[in-house]
Amino acid sequence: MPAAEKIKVANVSDLVALVGKKVIVKGEEIGLFLTENNEIKAVNNVCPHKGGPLSEGTVSGDFIFCPLHDTKVDLCTGETPEEDYECVRTYEVEVVDGEVHICL
Amino acid sequence: MSKKRLVLIGNGMAGIRTIEEILEREPDMFDITIIGKEPYPNYNRIMLSNILQNKMTMDETIMNPYSWYEENGITLITGERVVAVNRSQKNLTTEAGRVIEYDKCIIATGSNAFLLPVDGSRLDGVIGWRTIEDTERMIEMAKTRKKAVVIGGGLLGLECARGLMDQGMEVTVLHLAEWLMEMQLDRKAGDLLREDLEAQGMHFEMQANTQEILGEAHVEGVRLSDGRVLEAEMVVMAVGIRPVTKGARAAGLEIGRGIIVDDYMQTSDPDIYAVGECCEHNSKVYGLVAPLYDQGIVLADHITGRPTEGYSGSTTFTSLKVSGCDLFSAGKIYESENVKGIEVYNSVDRIYKKVFVQDEHIVGAVLYGDTEEGNRFYNMMKKGDSIEEFTLVSLMHKAGEVDAISVETMDDDEIICGCNGISKGTIVEAVHRDGLTSVEEVSKVTKAGNSCGKCKGQIGDLLEYTLGDNFVANAPTGICGCTDLSRDQIVTQIRAKGLKTSKEVRHVLDFNDKGGCPKCRPAINYYLNMVYPHDHEDEKESRYANERYHANIQKDGTFSVIPQMQGGVTNAEQLMKLGEVAIKYDVPLVKITGAQRIGLYGLKKEELTQVWKDLGMRSASAYGKKTRSVKSCVGKEFCRFGTQYTTQLGIRLEQTFEYIDTPHKFKMGVSGCPRSCVESGIKDFGVIGVENGFEIFIGGNGGTEIVAAELLTTVETEDEVIKLCGALMQYYRETGIYTERTAPWLKRMGFENVKEVLLDPVRQQALFDKVMDAKKAVEKDPWQEIIENEEKQKIFEVERV
Numbered sequence: 001m002p003a004a005e006k007i008k009v010a011n012v013s014d015l016v017a018l019v020g021k022k023v024i025v026k027g028e029e030i031g032l033f034l035t036e037n038n039e040i041k042a043v044n045n046v047c048p049h050k051g052g053p054l055s056e057g058t059v060s061g062d063f064i065f066c067p068l069h070d071t072k073v074d075l076c077t078g079e080t081p082e083e084d085y086e087c088v089r090t091y092e093v094e095v096v097d098g099e100v101h102i103c104l
Numbered sequence: 105m106s107k108k109r110l111v112l113i114g115n116g117m118a119g120i121r122t123i124e125e126i127l128e129r130e131p132d133m134f135d136i137t138i139i140g141k142e143p144y145p146n147y148n149r150i151m152l153s154n155i156l157q158n159k160m161t162m163d164e165t166i167m168n169p170y171s172w173y174e175e176n177g178i179t180l181i182t183g184e185r186v187v188a189v190n191r192s193q194k195n196l197t198t199e200a201g202r203v204i205e206y207d208k209c210i211i212a213t214g215s216n217a218f219l220l221p222v223d224g225s226r227l228d229g230v231i232g233w234r235t236i237e238d239t240e241r242m243i244e245m246a247k248t249r250k251k252a253v254v255i256g257g258g259l260l261g262l263e264c265a266r267g268l269m270d271q272g273m274e275v276t277v278l279h280l281a282e283w284l285m286e287m288q289l290d291r292k293a294g295d296l297l298r299e300d301l302e303a304q305g306m307h308f309e310m311q312a313n314t315q316e317i318l319g320e321a322h323v324e325g326v327r328l329s330d331g332r333v334l335e336a337e338m339v340v341m342a343v344g345i346r347p348v349t350k351g352a353r354a355a356g357l358e359i360g361r362g363i364i365v366d367d368y369m370q371t372s373d374p375d376i377y378a379v380g381e382c383c384e385h386n387s388k389v390y391g392l393v394a395p396l397y398d399q400g401i402v403l404a405d406h407i408t409g410r411p412t413e414g415y416s417g418s419t420t421f422t423s424l425k426v427s428g429c430d431l432f433s434a435g436k437i438y439e440s441e442n443v444k445g446i447e448v449y450n451s452v453d454r455i456y457k458k459v460f461v462q463d464e465h466i467v468g469a470v471l472y473g474d475t476e477e478g479n480r481f482y483n484m485m486k487k488g489d490s491i492e493e494f495t496l497v498s499l500m501h502k503a504g505e506v507d508a509i510s511v512e513t514m515d516d517d518e519i520i521c522g523c524n525g526i527s528k529g530t531i532v533e534a535v536h537r538d539g540l541t542s543v544e545e546v547s548k549v550t551k552a553g554n555s556c557g558k559c560k561g562q563i564g565d566l567l568e569y570t571l572g573d574n575f576v577a578n579a580p581t582g583i584c585g586c587t588d589l590s591r592d593q594i595v596t597q598i599r600a601k602g603l604k605t606s607k608e609v610r611h612v613l614d615f616n617d618k619g620g621c622p623k624c625r626p627a628i629n630y631y632l633n634m635v636y637p638h639d640h641e642d643e644k645e646s647r648y649a650n651e652r653y654h655a656n657i658q659k660d661g662t663f664s665v666i667p668q669m670q671g672g673v674t675n676a677e678q679l680m681k682l683g684e685v686a687i688k689y690d691v692p693l694v695k696i697t698g699a700q701r702i703g704l705y706g707l708k709k710e711e712l713t714q715v716w717k718d719l720g721m722r723s724a725s726a727y728g729k730k731t732r733s734v735k736s737c738v739g740k741e742f743c744r745f746g747t748q749y750t751t752q753l754g755i756r757l758e759q760t761f762e763y764i765d766t767p768h769k770f771k772m773g774v775s776g777c778p779r780s781c782v783e784s785g786i787k788d789f790g791v792i793g794v795e796n797g798f799e800i801f802i803g804g805n806g807g808t809e810i811v812a813a814e815l816l817t818t819v820e821t822e823d824e825v826i827k828l829c830g831a832l833m834q835y836y837r838e839t840g841i842y843t844e845r846t847a848p849w850l851k852r853m854g855f856e857n858v859k860e861v862l863l864d865p866v867r868q869q870a871l872f873d874k875v876m877d878a879k880k881a882v883e884k885d886p887w888q889e890i891i892e893n894e895e896k897q898k899i900f901e902v903e904r905v
Contacts, residue, residue: 009905016899018645019652022709023903036619053661056649056709061619067649067657070622 010100015040020055020064025104030091031055032100033075035062040093041075042102048073048085107135110407111196111206113186113351115140117149117555118380118396119212120168125404127176133408136178137204139196142235143183145170150393150523150556152239153260153425156267159596162236163854167554189355191373208375208407211352211363215345215381215391220255224317230339233264242340246271247866249337253277253326255314257284259424261342262297265306266426268340270599276334278312278326288422288433292449293456293472300429300454304600309334345391347382362389367414369403379403385415392420393523393555401525421482421522423475423558427593427600432478435468435485436460443467446496464490479559483518511565520562523555528566535570543567583841584623586615591841595631604639606632606646622648627842630729633765634837637878644899650727653900654886655712663712664705667721668762671736671755672700678721685718697726699733699771710902716887723763723887729843730765731833732772734758735783739776739793746776748793753822757789760826763882764875766833767840767849771806785813788836788846789829794818798825802832802858803850811847814855817863831868834875835861 009023015034022045023030029045031054043064045054052068064073073080078088092103110126112119115138123136140146146168154160173180181198188197195205217232219225229245231238246252246268254265257279265275277284283294284301298308313329317339326334347362358364358372362384369377369385380396381389390396395418405412421434437460439445447458455473459466459481465488469481484491511520516529534540534550543563547553553560582588587610589597594613603609606628610618620628629646644652655663669678682702686694692706701724707715716723724733736754740746754774764770773787777794784790786806790813792799797820804813819825835858840849850858861867890896 007905010903014898014901014903016645019899021899021901021903023905025905050659051661053657053709056653056657056661058622058625058648059619059645060621060625061617063619065622068659068661 005104006094006101007104008099008101009042012040012095012098012100015100018059020057020059022053022055025102028104029053030102031064032093033059033064035059035075037062040095040100042091042093043073043075043078044089044091046088047071048080048088049083054088107133108207109205110134110136110208110210111204112136112138112210112212113189113196114212114214114380114382115142115144115146115180115182116212116214116380117146117167117393118214118400119210120146121397121551122210122212122379122400122403123178125400126408129404129408129410131176134208136176137181137206138173138178139181139184139186139198139204141183141185142237144236145173145180145182147236148555149234150425152233152236153263153267155236155239156242156264157270157425157427157596159592161854161857163857165236186351189351189376191355191376194375206375209377210403210407211371211376211378211382212380213348213351213382215347217341218344218346219341220314220343222314222316224319224323225341227317227319227323227339228321229319229323229337230317230341232341233260234345242268242338243271245338246273247870250274251276251336252338252340253334253336254340254342255326256342256344257281257308257310258287258342258344259285259422261340262301263425264340264342266301266304266600268338269305270596273338274307276307276309276336278309278314278328278334280311280313282311284308285422285424285431285433288437288470289431289472290437290458290470292447293431293433293458293470296454296456296472297424297429297431301426304428304602345381347384347389349382352378352382360384360387367402367416368406368412369399369415370406377403377407386417388417390418390420392422394418394420394525397524419482419486421478423478423556425556427596430471430473430475432469432471432475434478434482435466436462437468437470448497448499461491464492466491475558479519479522479562482522483514486519487517511562512569520566521550521552521555521559523559524551526550526552531563531566532570535567541567541571583627584621586610586617586621586624587613589613591627591631594628595635598631598635604632604636606643620646626651630765630767630842633881634878637881651729653709653712654723654725654727654890655707656727658705660706662706662708664703664727665707665712665715665719666697666701666703666724666726667719668724668733668758669701670758671734671751673751673755674702681719681721685715688718689715697733699724699726700735701726701733708902709900713890713897713900717891722885725763725886728765729768730763731758731761731770734772734774735787736774737776737781739774743776745779746793747795748776748798750774750776750791750793753791753798753825756822756826757829761829761833761875761879763884763886764833764837764879765882766837767842768845770833770836770846772829786810787813789832791825796820798822800825800828802862803846803855805845805847807845809847814850816859827868827872828862830875831862831871832858834871834878837875837878 017034021032031045033041047066049071052066054064056067058065062075072082078090094101147165148167151165184198186196187199195203217234219232252268252273252275254261254277257277265277268275283291284297315329316327318325323339325336349359352363353359363378365378365383365385371378379399398418402412402415424431443460443462445458449456458470460468466484514528517527540546543560546563553563609628625646629643632640649657691704697703734754734757736750739750770788772789773782773784774791775782775784784792786804790801799818800816801813802816805811
């Protein structure tokens with residue numbers, strides 16, 4: 001396995017609690033989420049159901065609900081607990097000096 | 105043999121329940137006539153406090169509709185009082201001079217509110233609360249008067265005070281004793297209750313002995329015997345009730361405090377029975393429902409010639425219908441030489457429980473904060489169970505170890521519905537026999553749960569247990585999977601507990617999922633905005649994407665931009681601007697929308713703010729659950745059939761109500777003649793111009809389910825149209841369930857009821873004023889607001905790395 005590459009994608013101050021942020025990293029769309037517990041999560045932004053932009057959805061606890069058809073996605077595991085869709089890719093997040101880095 | 109003539113005087117809960125019991129035994133034995141002085145069929149008097157507290161409508165309290173009387177061949181005379189009972193002739197005379205003959209007569213005249221015999225008790229504005237009419241008068245007065253005093257801190261007084269607060273009044277309760285409900289609560293529970301009610305904003309004057317009610321023609325205040333004077337524009341007397349015995353006394357029946365009856369509910373005249381609050385049995389007069397029903401059963405057995413053990417008095421219990429103050433009380437509630445108490449007090453959750461024991465038996469109970477066990481203690485009291493095998497007090501067990509009352513382990517004769525005396529066995533039998541699957545069905549067939557409604561949860565448990573896997577979880581009552589609470593319960597709690605954020609709502613009301621879901625999050629945000637239009641800070645994170653980004657999200661995640669063109673009127677400058685923007689951003693689709701506007705489709709989120717800036721136009725809010733673009737025809741200005749200036753009116757409607765949130769989208773249309781080119785008949789608010797004015801249609805939906813609008817009225821001026829539209833919007837805002845469109849709303853509320861509210865000039869004005877006040881909070885064009893505020897643009901930005 002190649003070593004994970006850390007990339008700075010945003011500043012913590014750019015994030016709004018419970019409102020997702022879309023970043024495009026090397027052509028890949030990633031959704032960043034600041035949850036109620038003050039944790040930052042990063043997942044592939046494309047909903048496994050019909051491709052909706054997860055960053056525009058509703059954040060509740062550790063879950064994101066897609067804005068198109070309310071598909072529920074676990075931000076920690078990428079699973080869709082109520083459906084049998086393919087897992088969404090999740091990314092490890094590291095915060096250093098107020099900067100958000102993700103491991104690709 | 106011809107049928108015997110049975111006449112019931114009094115069309116209330118006790119009398120009708122007795123008739124139901126009789127019909128169940130002998131449907132054809134009697135020719136029944138019922139005479140009631142109130143102009144309604146039998147309604148649930150217990151629920152009047154829910155009407156006052158805005159939790160129920162009048163219609164919902166009707167227990168036996170007019171059709172019930174017809175189906176059972178009963179002659180019903182309402183709005184007429186019986187003035188004389190002539191026992192020697194065996195007939196009655198009504199105030200209209202009607203003479204009605206009887207073979208058997210039942211008196212169920214109930215009771216009146218007791219008015220304190222103090223100076224001023226007859227002043228205008230002094231009310232004794234007992235009937236629908238009293239309730240309506242109070243609601244009416246509450247619109248123009250601010251300060252109310254309720255005399256009496258008992259059950260009725262407190263429910264009344266809470267109701268008047270819900271009607272917007274400032275309420276002070278005067279109570280003679282040292283703590284509230286001293287007949288049912290001990291000091292500790294009484295004090296807990298007072299603290300909780302004070303936190304809701306109720307004021308109290310304790311040990312307050314009313315000496316005089318002040319005022320000239322109209323009540324102005326109350327003077328207490330210690331000199332305290334309280335200002336009041338309304339005074340409600342809730343110090344007790346007095347059995348109605350006047351007619352019975354005049355007829356020469358034996359009277360004590362009530363009409364005296366024997367164990368078979370017979371008065372001193374064997375052909376005349378008495379039942380309910382008007383009668384006195386064994387020196388006792390009851391003012392609660394449960395005993396009335398016990399009495400009705402005995403009466404029915406006796407009058408139909410069935411064997412009966414007779415009536416031997418009732419054990420009663422009390423609960424209060426005020427949100428956030430759950431309490432239960434039954435039997436003896438004071439310790440004495442022989443009566444010992446076992447109590448538990450948990451000041452963390454404000455829960456207090458005390459059980460009173462005499463000779464190893466429970467003789468009374470007071471519960472505050474958690475009343476789930478009320479029925480269990482009440483059953484143990486009624487059955488005389490020994491407490492021998494119980495652990496009397498146990499502290500700090502893991503959840504579920506104690507206190508679990510499972511319907512499964514209950515005996516068949518244990519009472520589930522205390523009001524109607526319906527046992528577990530009766531319910532289970534009915535469920536099997538009639539194939540019942542919902543709580544509503546059980547209530548309909550067995551009466552369980554249709555009085556105070558507190559046992560509905562247990563009925564649900566019982567259904568689940570009885571039907572096992574066949575139990576289809578009935579349409580859940582909660583607004584979503586996160587809670588069992590309904591819209592009304594949530595809104596009531598928001599007001600009662602003063603909840604200010606949706607997070608607070610989910611935590612205080614103990615949602616299963618404290619984070620909420622896409623169903624309840626926007627709903628609660630809406631309710632909070634509705635209740636506190638100026639004080640609640642709109643929660644963007646709880647809005648749907650459309651409303652958060654002020655644009656309609658499309659299937660590929662792009663957005664559409666639809667600028668305002670009021671009344672569908674545009675000009676060359678706007679069209680050129682739209683063209684330039686479409687070219688600059690390479691907009692994939694430019695299209696006329698369903699609502700006669702121009703839409704640019706396929707814009708990226710990060711482009712939105714710049715597009716709005718370039719356009720320099722306002723948002724048409726074509727994406728929200730709020731006022732939408734108003735459709736209109738060209739009208740009188742150009743059309744040869746037009747009767748009114750419809751475009752002008754359409755523009756005025758759109759301007760007046762723009763950006764106001766509603767439970768679902770709110771569409772309007774203005775047509776200039778009955779040809780109705782804009783299809784006003786399927787609009788939430790539709791106007792059709794006619795020669796002499798404007799026809800107003802409401803509750804039409806052209807969406808998923810097509811429903812034609814109802815004709816509300818015809819008005820003469822545009823001002824009246826605007827006024828009615830505002831009133832409708834506000835009434836819908838205040839009572840609608842989030843995502844419920846006006847057609848189902850209208851059906852649920854009842855067109856006649858909505859019509860009455862909207863056409864009442866005082867209520868119409870009040871609603872209009874409220875919607876205009878709410879408008880002040882959303883005065884600004886949301887696009888402009890975002891363009892001017894960099895912080896607000898943050899959620900639109902997309903980073904590229």
